[in-house]
Amino acid sequence: MRWLLLAILACLPFAGLSQDALVQDGPATLVADRIAFDAATLTAEGNVEIFAQGRVLRARRVTYDRSTDRITVEGPLTLLDGPDRILVADYAELGADLRGSVVAGARLVLDQQLQIAATEVATGAEGRYTQLYQTVASSCEVCAAYPVPIWQIRARRVVHDREERQLYFENARFEVAGVPVAWFPRLRLPDPTLERTTGVLAPRFSADDLLGTGIEVPYFITLGPSRDLTLRPFVTNQETRSLGFRYRQAFDAGDLLVTGAVSRDEVRPGEMRGYVFAEGVFDLPRDYRLEFDLEGVSDDNYLLNYDITEKDRLDSRAAITRIDREDRLLAEIITFDTLREGERNRFQPTPVITIERQRREPRAVLGGDLVWTLQAHARRRKASTVPEGGPDDAARDVERMSAALAWQRTHITAEGLVLTGLAGLDLDAYSVRQDPDFADDTTFARAVPHAGLELRLPLGKGSRSGARHVFEPVAQALFVPSDVKRTPDEDSLTPEFDEGNLFAVSRFAGRDRRELGNRLNVGLSYTRFDPSGWQTGATLGRVWRDRDNEQFRDGTGLDGTASDWLLAISAEDGDRFGVESRALFDDALDFTQSETILGWQGARYLLETRYTWLEEDATAGRPDATSEWELDAAYDLTRDWTGRVNWRYEAVTNEASRAGFGLTYRSDCVTVAFDVERRFTSNDDLDTSTRFGFGVDLAGFGADGDRTRRRRCGI
Structure with a gap:
């Protein structure tokens, strides 16, 4: 008791x-x-x-x-x-x-x-x-x-x-x-309950053909409840000396993140190398928002040498935005810094300035929705003359003022037919300088009206198993003039053709080019919903035009009076399995583009792979066809060991561009990671390299162990 x-x-x-x-x-x-x-x-x-x-x-x-x-x-x-x-x-x-x-x-x-x-x-x-x-x-x-x-x-x-x-x-x-x-x-040492404290973090060992064998010992410094600084000193046996850093600060109305490094090495003896990236978002009065993302680097190969990023063009951006239910306002400036071999910054459009206001009228106009847009846009290049043998637009400066109206109204008949009427007008005024193609007409205006009708007939059917089938044939007729003033093309160099814009008024991403000519967009989609969670779908579509306006290059799938066939197939089972495949091909089944993405996740494995085929397109910077396969996979070899592989292979040149392998041991008290990666690409300033990495994290001292995995008797 x-x-x-x-x-x-x-x-x-x-x-x-x-x-x-x-x-x-x-x-x-x-x-x-x-x-x-x-x-x-x-x-x-x-x-x-x-x-x-x-x-x-x-x-x-x-x-x-x-x-x-x-x-x-x-x-x-x-x-x-x-x-x-x-x-x-x-x-x-x-x-x-x-x-x-x-x-x-x-x-x-x-x-x-x-x-x-x-x-x-x-x-x-x-x-x-x-x-x-x-x-x-x-x-x-x-x-x-x-x-x-x-x-x-x-x-x-x-x-x-x-x-x-x-x-x-x-x-x-x-x-x-x-x-x-x-x-x-x-x-x-901190006890496991402490989330942030000043001190040394887990070191990481690495070996690299270019930088040598060395160690990185991060040091974390708390600067208060809303700020911290991480220093990452890195030294190797080949005289590489580098100090990386990361500064974070949270404000009441935003946050700031700055990362960077300064280095001296034998890759460029006697030079101080480094980079700095800064990004932040801040709320301003009256629901405005300040966004910036700044990027700078000392030389073209630093980011690859130190395995920071594979970006070959840096873009720095600052913008003020405001978005609500009816309005969107954007004012931004972007600068570019090319790291590509053979490109020079003086021929890059920098800066690029855009001010745009877009509004959807809250009340119906003629029974439909009306959206209007006003935009001012300008881009400059440092070059004042076209280089010998270079393209005519190498030194071109452009200013543009634009206005657009887009209206649509939808009606559903008693039989389930969805009718949508479309209408709109795009107005643009240009000022073009330092371009021989526009030497006689540097200031001009352009107007592109459009009208159209879209018909959809969604059809649904259920089965005894509980699955639902949805068919939807769609036909869209658009009427757009063909004889319109020619304009410079600065923001629509690489048009895409996929199921997302099969029924778009214009498939050009920017405003410089508007898709011209009368055309008929036709598509058929099918989707199956299974009670078990599976969902499969397919879309088939094509575009027919009354004439070829020669707006689209070979390789886009949109050239000619009839586009390539667009076929998109997908299947997914929640987060466990997903596959998407998209292809453009002509009547002779010759493929212009093809891409397949597969993701498969199970209790012991994770697989993500992608295959891409692109026809050659010199104007888009692709003089040769691209046939690339990428693979990322992980597999639990035993209870505590996980293996990882990554692979990027170019079938046209029959060579790999990158390959990697890794092993991780993770138990309730320790995580040990080893990885090796080989980069095969090279140029005059960048050699192929192999990098090894090794790191250990102890649970209870700044790292979380896997509490679901208890150590067996012995490693």
């Missing part, structure tokens, strides 16, 4: 048990199978539990001595001190408030991750500092057959500062599989 000490405390003269210490929301409470007491002591035995100030003590036998106001506990005992601190011991002496303790044969567990075993544990009366003597610390689970964990830290003494959430080790020795590998007279 259990007794509740709360009833006894109300009757006994010694039942106060340090009343000031025990008072929180009420007195301390004891529950036990048997309780015996006299004038000096109280003894509780059998399933003893004491509750005081949010702490819970469970033990086999507890004795309270009134003269010393101390509690003696015979174990095995467990002290739950908050949600992330557990103490397990054989014997303990505690104050009446379960603080000020001396514990023998103890094991302290922090955040269910880090365990510290000690011969003796002492906690001060204030409860902030806990001292552990002759300790062994590890986050690894210890097996009976293999009592030595994968890693452990032995120390003469450990002090846990509960307020600062820090662990201080004295005379510490770091061991791997029981073998000492490092010794520290003093060592400070």
Whole structure:
């Protein structure tokens, strides 16, 4: 029979048990199978539990001595001190408030991750500092057959500062599989409950053909609750010296991120190299928003040499935007910095300035929706003359003022036929300079009206299995003039043709080009919805024109009086499986473009692969056809080991451009990652290279272990 000490405390003269210490929301409470007491002591035995100030003590036998106001506990005992601190011991002496303790044969567990075993544990009366003597610390689970964990830290003494959430080790020795590998007279580490603190992060080792073999040791610096700085010093045996950094700051109305590095190496001896990227978003008054993304680098190959990004054109952007239900406003400026071999920045359009206002009228106009757009656009080039042998637009400067109206109205008949009427007008005024093609007419205007009718007939059918089938034939007739003033093409160089714009009024991405000529867009789509979660679909479409206006190049699939056939197929099963395939081909089944993307995820594997075929298009910067296969895959080889591969292969040139392989060991207490990557591409300034990487993260000290994976007996 259990007794509740709360009833006894109300009757006994010694039942106060340090009343000031025990008072929180009420007195301390004891529950036990048997309780015996006299004038000096109280003894509780059998399933003893004491509750005081949010702490819970469970033990086999507890004795309270009134003269010393101390509690003696015979174990095995467990002290739950908050949600992330557990103490397990054989014997303990505690104050009446379960603080000020001396514990023998103890094991302290922090955040269910880090365990510290000690011969003796002492906690001060204030409860902030806990001292552990002759300790062994590890986050690894210890097996009976293999009592030595994968890693452990032995120390003469450990002090846990509960307020600062820090662990201080004295005379510490770091061991791997029981073998000492490092010794520290003093060592400070965060406890697992601390999310941010200044200190050294896990180092990473690497070996590179260009930079050499070296080590990166990141150092994290907290600059307050909303700011931090990470420094990444990197040194190698080939005189590479680099200091990377990352600065983050959160504001009440936005955030800022700056990354970069400065380096000296033997790739470019005697030069200071580096890069800086900065991005941020800030809320402004009246629902405006400031966005910026700035990019700069010292030379063309730095980003590839240090494996930062594969971008070969940097674009820096600053913009002010405001978007609501009816309006969109944009004012932006963009600059470009080319890293491509053979390109020069003086012939790049920089800066590019755009100011645009777009509004959808909230009230119906002639029974339909009306959207109007106003835009001012300008782009300049540093070059003032066309280089010998260069294209005519190499030094071209353009300013443009544009206005557009787009109206549509939809009506659904009783038979389910969806009729949509379309109408619109695009007006543009140009000023063109430094282009021989427009030497006689540098200022001009253009007007492109359009009108059309679209018919859709959605058809649905259900089956006995619960699956639903939806068919939708679509026909769209557009009437657009063909004889329109020729304009420079700055923002529509690479038009796309896919199921997303099969029924678009214009398939040019920008405003410089508007799709001209009367045409008929026809398509048929099919979608199947299965109760099990599967969804499959297909779209087939084509465009017919009354004449060829020679607006589209070969390779786009849109040239001629009849476009290529567009076929898109997809299938997905939630997040487990997905495949998309899109192709453009003519009547002779000669493919212009083809792309297939596959993603497959299971309990032990992850696969993402893509195949791309593109016909040659010199104007788009593709003098040769592209046939590229990319693969990223991961597979759980065993319970704790995961293998990874990545591959990029060019079938036309019959060579790989990049390949990589990696292994990761991850358990409840440690993550070890090894990877190797080979880059095969090269040019006059950039050689092929192979990079090796190796990193170790210890759970409980700034890294999260996989708590679902418990270590087996042995690695």
